[in-house]
Amino acid sequence: MSTTNPLQFLQQVRAEVAKVVWPTRRETLLTTLMVFILSALAATFFSLVDLGIRTALTYIIGV
Numbered sequence: 001m002s003t004t005n006p007l008q009f010l011q012q013v014r015a016e017v018a019k020v021v022w023p024t025r026r027e028t029l030l031t032t033l034m035v036f037i038l039s040a041l042a043a044t045f046f047s048l049v050d051l052g053i054r055t056a057l058t059y060i061i062g063v
Contacts, residue, residue, distance in 0.1 A: 004012070023031070
């Protein structure tokens with residue numbers, strides 16, 4: 001295995017970072033908004049499922 005000196009390593013890192021396509025501000029905001037919306041939908045869904053299971057168990061056990 002060949003070793004790379006630190007200067008070559010940093011040059012290679014800069015070259016690779018230059019290839020990265022960074023998201024635009026609009027893409028970042030839309031993605032963040034979608035994450036919040038889907039998180040809220042998932043929380044609502046699981047809360048309703050929990051409520052349904054709790055109600056069913058309460059009815060079955062008769063407490």
